[in-house]
Amino acid sequence: MKISQVVAPRTSEVVEVDDPQPRDDQVLVEVVASGVCTSDLGPWLGHDPGRPPVRLGHEMVGRVVAAGRDAERWRPGDLVTGLGGEGFATLAVMDAQAILPVPAGIEPAHAIGEPVADLEEALSRTGVAAGDRVGVVGLGFMGLGLVQLVRRHAPGLLVGVDPDPARRARALRLGADLVFAPDELPEEFRSATGRRTEARLDAVLEATGVTAGLTTAGSLVRPFGRLCVVGYHHTGDAVMDMDLWYKAVTVVNGFCPDRTRLMVAMREVLDLVAQRRFSYAPLVTHRFGLDQVDDAFAAMHRAGADFVKGVVVP
Template identity: 30%
Template sequence: MRAVVYHAYGVLPEVAEVADPACPEDGVVIEVRATGVCRSDWHAWRGHDPVALPHTPGHEFAGVVAAVGPRVSEWNVGDRVTVPFVCGCGACDYCAGGDAQVCPHQTQPGFTGPGSFAEKVAVHAADLNLVALPDSVDFVTAASLGCRFATAFRALTAHGRLVRDQWLAVHGCGGVGLSAVMIGVALGARVVAVDVVASARDRARDLGAEATVDAAQVGDVAARVRELTGGGAHVSVDALGSPDTAVGSVRCLRPRGRHVQVGLLLGKAATPPLPMDLVVAHELEVHGSHGMAAHEYPAMLALVEDGTLRPDRLVGHVIDLDRAGEALAAMDLPASTAGMTVVRPVPSGGPQA
């Protein structure tokens, strides 16, 4: 099959002919119809999140089941599916308790093994990890759900406990940040979006953000958010992942507010100086959010089906596999236009539904 491969960190990935993935006994092989290009893939390519080399990236994908292992009982060849970016082992206490997203034996296509920048990808523990796609949800839309959108949904609903008329601050308006803006608006919240890029702030306004903050021009972003929200956000999300955005997210909260860390903090950025004096004095909550387990997808998909959530509006470009490497490398630079990029590995003329 054709797959995008890089042999060293930071070297431009290229399309190569590689062996088809073997089907796990408890898993499936999925023919990839669409896969998102995510900053997490960029972190791995840059060596911030080490992977075994050579490597095929990609972890936000949707497609059709092409092969089924003998220990799989719930899925058949031809089923339309998507998959969380964290796949639980299906055997531990965390998986049994519904928390596959923190499974200590998790697999992650695109990180622990070859990913979805390919015509096919293998998934373990299929009965636990696969999500059936409604016929009304196309593959490109579904590819936007697996990491950024599902992560934002669970961050706001499970951790942020965001409700109507509360203030939500979103720091960083890339894929997960714009997802958080859309979801927050759909939940009836009032949203302040923070970013250094004008087009990203404009896109956040298009999605319903009530106010925006130019982090490149405002000296004290947290103070500005507190001013705009009349005392601070009820919920704040660091959707970028940097010491400045993490600290700013905590500092912009009102008393009893909730900070949710979604953006990855890796390497030297892994231990930002969070203002724990404010956390104690204002009884703030600090949460990490690491995706969403497959069994939690139906509530989100129901809102996609009825049009309450429109993740398709977050897609900026749809490209073929030959351009996936350059799309990943382009994340070295600040985005000039907002919107995620989706790759269609299916050859020209193949199924696109």
């Protein structure tokens, strides 16, 4: 089989290795699509060439080739998605209890279960109800996914915030009612005092992964509202705005370390995909071959106006 591995900063190579063998509770899949995730950007940008190569790609869709003794409910030819790893490859193994079938009639690249399951699981703990005024700060892949997921809860108002006009335009097409650049937010949305609090938001979902975005998100939440931190804040310190404390805001950690909860969320999202109530079609903007993994990460890092999500198709 072929697999891409990071050998130095911003440098990957495709190598030939032995085919992996599934354990009793695993399946072997032919990888047909693997999403490029922001959480893998750090290893790609800064890998130490003196250390062993790193193999990335956990947002997988694959076609079952073989199943272990305890995974016989899966048959060769089944198209599945789930929680995986080392997916920038032609073959990979996946745990049989961490995969689900791809809905019939859906293109594999439009049925990647893992990233949207993360969003749905975080949203399920934020408590968005019909009629709520909801904000999404950061309108990249995660933010635009959240716009779609929030929309089905019938919010009274759905506001998107991002400095990029192309991203704001996409959010409007996907169901946002209003969009703003961070420095153009009306005063009634972001006042830190008690004045005009009726216009501030019941729930805000932060999807930027940077402190400035977190600050903007916190400023939008009303007293006793909810702030869900969905963005990847992997390095340094995320400074807490003490105004959240004095507003009695509930802060929700959008990260979920529990596979069972993620699989429940993934099943919900794949049902939405099957019903055409959630679509990857406007989100997957770039496709790359296995020998173009560096191009995929570079495109994500640049985050140009035409980029939302890249997928590697071996």
